[in-house]
Amino acid sequence: MADEVILLDLWASMFGMRTRIALAEKKVKYEYREEDLENKSSLLLEMNPVHKKIPVLIHNGKPVCESLIQVEYIDETWPGETSLLPSDPYQRAHARFWGDFIDKKVNVTARRIWATKGEEKEASSELIEILKTLEAELGDKRYFGGETFGYVDIALIGFYSWFGVYDKFGNISIESECSKLIAWAKRCMQRESVAKALPETEKVTTFISQCLGLE
């Protein structure tokens, strides 16, 4: 029986980007469905009644919610030639720790730069600290996991398309503060799976500016 894979998503979601990248890395064919968050589809509400959020991965009618859980599910369901996570239990836990760190820290702080009035300065300096912590974890490695592109890279790379937003509204330059991280991001962007999944930074910045009524 052929696999039926549907992804309910939003083009600008850095979380949805993770799932798109994982599916592409594993060469899984799927149907992409763009959701309107102002007008959520009945399928979205049925498949994610707990959070009512995207992305939702539906595999043969069964939903998997939460982007990093989806990435692991994709890795385990379609093993293929490449693994997104290490097989060693400690290395695996280490990768998942950083994925968890990114989830707990990056978006919560970054959002405050543009979504909350008056917090740009504090939030943007906190974001730089968080990105520097990640940069230290990357070190001189090609990717977070070493030589091969994997889970932690996938967890973080989507935010790269939002750096323009943080730079603009936070009045910072992530490139000058975290040049190693930018170099890593550019390496990731050379991968087809990433290049196809990430929207252009300008498009995201325009979108947010429009949301805030500034353009």
Place this chain on the structure above:
Amino acid sequence: MANNEEDVKLLGFWASPFSGRVKMALKLKGVSYEYLEQDIVNKSALLLELNPVFKKVPVLVHKGQILAESHLILEYIDQTWKNNPILPQDPYEKAMARFWAKFVDEQVGPVCFKSVVKADKGIEVAIEEAQELITFLEKEVAGKDFFGGKTIGFLDLVAGSMIPFCLARGWEGMGIDMIPEEKFPELNRWIRNLNDIEIVRECIPQREKQIEHMMKVAERIKLA
């Protein structure tokens, strides 16, 4: 494979459900370990050295390797000691267990305690919102002895350490009957099943002490 006590160390806090679930997992697997009780207010140099990112318990040290975050520690334990498996083998079942475990810690924990203590919109609304979340778990455990099926698994350890032996002590202290039998018969049955498991009983904090502790936590929440 040698299993010296010195190989495994657990930094924990007696009242923490996150520490408790790791103790349960180690006991389930028959792993001997050295337990180091931590003062979570005046954090030890060791804790800050081993978990500089979050500075929290639990932290597991195994053969010099350091692990933090209870869910990750549980999965590491499951992959390292293969007896009495905690997580299902099937990728979908595994994804579901991880999803619900995240739900318990990130939604149920805060909404069913912190929000109830603060009761910004009044206590009845707070309880109603809390019970809405708990209803999801009621459905998940329906017809099963445990979330894991016939035996306890990952979600039982996470939800078990958090709900009946942590949050429920808080509700008791506040005089709230959050999960009455008539509304949540499946969860109540699950709690009775958990109480029958020796490993669980041995790893939970003493009831009166925990109630007292949760009341102190509630006070801190109100003042914050």
